[in-house]
Amino acid sequence: MVSLFKRKTKQKWALNKPLQHVAFIMDGNGRWAKKRLLPRHLGHQAGINRILEIAEACQELGIRVMSLYAFSTENWKRPQEEIDYLFEYLDVFFKREIDHLMRDGVQVRTMGDITRLPEKTRITVNEAKELTKNNKNFVLNICLNYGSRPEIVKAAQDFAKDVSLGKCQIEDLTEKKFLDYLYSVDLPEVDLLIRTSGENRLSNFMLYQLAYSEFIFTPTYWPDFDKKHFIKCLELYQHRNRRFGGLKNE
Numbered sequence: 001m002v003s004l005f006k007r008k009t010k011q012k013w014a015l016n017k018p019l020q021h022v023a024f025i026m027d028g029n030g031r032w033a034k035k036r037l038l039p040r041h042l043g044h045q046a047g048i049n050r051i052l053e054i055a056e057a058c059q060e061l062g063i064r065v066m067s068l069y070a071f072s073t074e075n076w077k078r079p080q081e082e083i084d085y086l087f088e089y090l091d092v093f094f095k096r097e098i099d100h101l102m103r104d105g106v107q108v109r110t111m112g113d114i115t116r117l118p119e120k121t122r123i124t125v126n127e128a129k130e131l132t133k134n135n136k137n138f139v140l141n142i143c144l145n146y147g148s149r150p151e152i153v154k155a156a157q158d159f160a161k162d163v164s165l166g167k168c169q170i171e172d173l174t175e176k177k178f179l180d181y182l183y184s185v186d187l188p189e190v191d192l193l194i195r196t197s198g199e200n201r202l203s204n205f206m207l208y209q210l211a212y213s214e215f216i217f218t219p220t221y222w223p224d225f226d227k228k229h230f231i232k233c234l235e236l237y238q239h240r241n242r243r244f245g246g247l248k249n250e
């Protein structure tokens with residue numbers, strides 16, 4: 001049996017294959033609740049309560065960034081009651097955990113247009129971002145009212161504006177420069193994407209950023225996805241051969 005993790009110090013474990021940024025499509029909250037004959041919103045509550053365990057596992061393993069798809073631009077199609085509960089649970093989460101996040105040196109970031117969020121949650125999220133902005137240990141990047149297509153369209157518009165203002169030339173736009181116009185601006189490349197609940201699609205998540213990421217689709221519903229499931233995904237990742245278009249290097 002190949003050892004997947006090597007000991008760095010007495011407490012700390014590190015992955016053998018570099019992994020700086022892991023992204024999750026946290027799916028299956030509704031089905032988790034339905035299976036238990038509970039209202040869907042309790043699935044969202046249970047799902048939000050999973051976040052810290054996985055974030056802490058990331059920190060133990062030396063992963064620097066965790067991105068979470070929490071609400072898509074398409075999720076506004078859902079019943080208003082479900083949406084209200086979900087944002088209420090997010091509000092509770094940040095209010096309850098802000099001291100914990102500060103203590104651990106976690107920086108809270110968001111992707112997506114959060115101006116459309118209910119006012120209370122928007123204020124809480126903005127406060128968490130402001131308070132944690134200088135933290136350096138770990139990035140918790142929550143995608144709220146996020147859709148990759150609107151993000152790319154906005155990036156194109158913002159670049160066009162900069163050209164029309166004379167700040168740059170059309171020729172200045174490279175693949176790398178384009179990244180500066182995305183919400184993910186200074187985050188490292190996504191190494192691994194995990195989608196829970198058995199759905200095998202991206203649902204408008206990070207289309208540009210995931211070009212060379214490894215994908216893992218697991219049947220587990222997000223509220224059931226714990227550290228053990230995460231470690232299993234990391235074991236799979238450890239055996240992936242990332243070629244980036246080049247030749248096999250292991």
Ligand code: IPE
Pocket residue numbers: 026027028029030031032070071072075086197
């Ligand atoms: C993911 O769980 C959370 C959001 C999309 C907001 P779902 O609510 O999509 O759960 P399922 O897919 O219906 O089970």
Ligand code: IPE
Pocket residue numbers: 025026027028069070071072075199201203
């Ligand atoms: C994707 O899940 C969005 C989030 C997890 C926030 P959905 O449940 O909205 O995706 P579809 O509708 O199954 O594609």
Ligand code: MG
Pocket residue numbers: 027028029
């Ligand atoms: Mg879903």
